[in-house]
Amino acid sequence: MQTIQVGEFKARFSEMIDSVRAGETIVVAYGRNQEKVAALIPYDQLPASQPRQLGVLAGKATVAFGDDFAMTDEELLGA
Numbered sequence: 001m002q003t004i005q006v007g008e009f010k011a012r013f014s015e016m017i018d019s020v021r022a023g024e025t026i027v028v029a030y031g032r033n034q035e036k037v038a039a040l041i042p043y044d045q046l047p048a049s050q051p052r053q054l055g056v057l058a059g060k061a062t063v064a065f066g067d068d069f070a071m072t073d074e075e076l077l078g079a
Contacts, residue, residue, distance in 0.1 A: 003027040003036065016040065 002024060009016055009028050016026050020040050028038040054061055 001025045001027060003029055003034075005034065006030045006037075 002019065004012075004016070004026060006028055009026070020026055020042055023042055025042075025045075026040040027036050028040070029035060030037045054063065
């Protein structure tokens with residue numbers, strides 16, 4: 001895992017993408033305190049079975065999908 005400041009990340013974006021494609025995780029730090037604000041991971045390392053959080057509705061609402069429901073993230077986002 002490599003940690004990089006946001007300015008350097010912007011300047012070396014293509015190189016960082018190549019590193020991620022090779023399987024490396026890139027952590028992006030921001031500000032004077034180098035606060036870690038994001039992590040760029042290879043797509044195939046995304047956790048597939050993690051339930052989606054409801055955000056501001058957590059604890060106030062529930063959602064359930066039928067076993068036959070199928071939609072990719074790309075379809076959901078309209079990509």
